[in-house]
Amino acid sequence: MHARMAKRLAQTPPSQRGLFNRVYAGWATQRQCIRAMCLECLGFDKDGIRNCTAPECPLYRFRPYQK
């Protein structure tokens, strides 16, 4: 694993490390990769992702945790 990946994993909440391990190993689906990106973007705040205020983001329509 690349050193930057290991550093980022160490900063990832334990509940999300499985997801990021799959992403870094290349086993994650596109949907899981998007979830990982959004979680990182908003500091692992699921409500923040649901209420994301950046419709200009290319991932906006695909972000997780929408109702």
Ligand code: SF4
């Ligand atoms: S959709 Fe929102 S939370 Fe997801 S990456 Fe884009 S700006 Fe960040």
